[in-house]
Amino acid sequence: MSKRDIELLNKNNVGDETHRELLVAQAHIWNHAFSYINSMSLKCAIQLGIPDIIHNHGRAMTLSDLVNALPIDDKNKGLDCVYRLMRILTHAEGTKLNRVFNESMASDARLVISTVIENCKGVFEGLKSLVDLEGGTRTVAKSVANAFPEINCTVLDLPHVVEGCEGGKNVSYVGGDMFKFIPPADSILHDWSDDYCIKILKKCKETIPSKENGGRLIIIDIVMDHNRDHKSYETQLFMDMLMMVGVDGKERSEQKWAKLFSNAGFSDYNIIPILELRSVFEVYLNPPLPQNFK
Known part of the structure; x- marks a missing residue:
């Protein structure tokens, strides 16, 4: 050739x-x-x-x-x-989208929990155990465990989510349904916005000690506030629509959060508004009054 x-x-x-x-x-x-x-x-x-x-x-x-x-x-x-x-x-398998979504949630959680740990150390002081409901990516529990080695952290999520997860020195994983069982702890982290919120809160109430014994429910979630700057409040409105369409849930004002806590049997709460769109709640349970109290 x-x-x-x-x-x-x-x-x-x-x-x-x-x-x-x-x-x-x-x-x-x-x-x-x-x-x-x-x-x-x-x-x-x-x-x-x-x-x-x-x-x-x-x-x-x-x-x-x-x-x-x-x-x-x-x-x-x-x-x-x-x-x-x-x-x-x-x-349409959607596995790539699933991975991207999970990583975006983990990235969001890393930013939020790092801010909470840096600016709200008092929220975790005195705790010996903590449960992260629907822990998913385990980002929150791992961050708390690393920052506070004296706290034993447990991640509760559906069995298939925690299957194969390896625990550490002060991190463990439990497969289960938070509507049926929540491991005992001093503090419970969760981020849930739907019609079953009160059921979850009541389950939380069954597992945590009273306020005088150091027990508290920690929630990181949106508090709707029209007094915020225009863009921040508009973003909260967007999130509320997303909750309504996506999971039949809602974002709540402080008054609506307070009503949920009261209906679930909690007696007091504190809000720390350090996360721009979201806030940190500390929700407390006072001990029951004696039967002979008049």
Whole structure:
């Protein structure tokens, strides 16, 4: 093969490679252009009630059983349409988004808890044990454990979340349901905003000592305040809408927080507004009055 033939072959190969790269790039552009179809498909599935139907079925469900349970008239046409709808939903694994979300939550927690530890050391003084409800990324418990080695920290979360987590000198992990059981401790950290808040608070009340014995409930959460600067309050409003749409929850004013604490049986609280959008709560439980008290 002559030198010229080799040059022509290499030139053609380069041209083919360039075409392949352009076609791959074109496919990626189409993917970005049509990516909204993922969320629209999910919306369609929710409007049809597919998640509830599968959940209520209680076991593996065939496509034909799913179609028969749907409120559609033309079952034959529906079979093909639902198959194609479910195909795109099962293809959208979402593992990358899950990792990004978890890391963003961990990053947020690192910033918040480092500020709390630096500026609110008194919140943790005198504590011997602490439970982090829905500890998830374990960021809060690890930070507290490192800063206060005398505190034994426990992370409580669902079994599959804490499975495989290795404890340390003063950090341990418990798999469970916070609506049923919370390990005894002097202080409990949690960040929860939904209709079950009082149930959680009552469970917390069962496990912590009274105020005179050093027990306290520590909450890091938003306190809605229209007297803040415009941007900060607007961000709190955004968070409230996110809670309403995403988890059927809400952000609360100090008055609404106080009502929750009272309804759950707590007697006193203190707010430390050092986190701009969020505040640190110390919630206390006074000992019950003697039975012969009049």
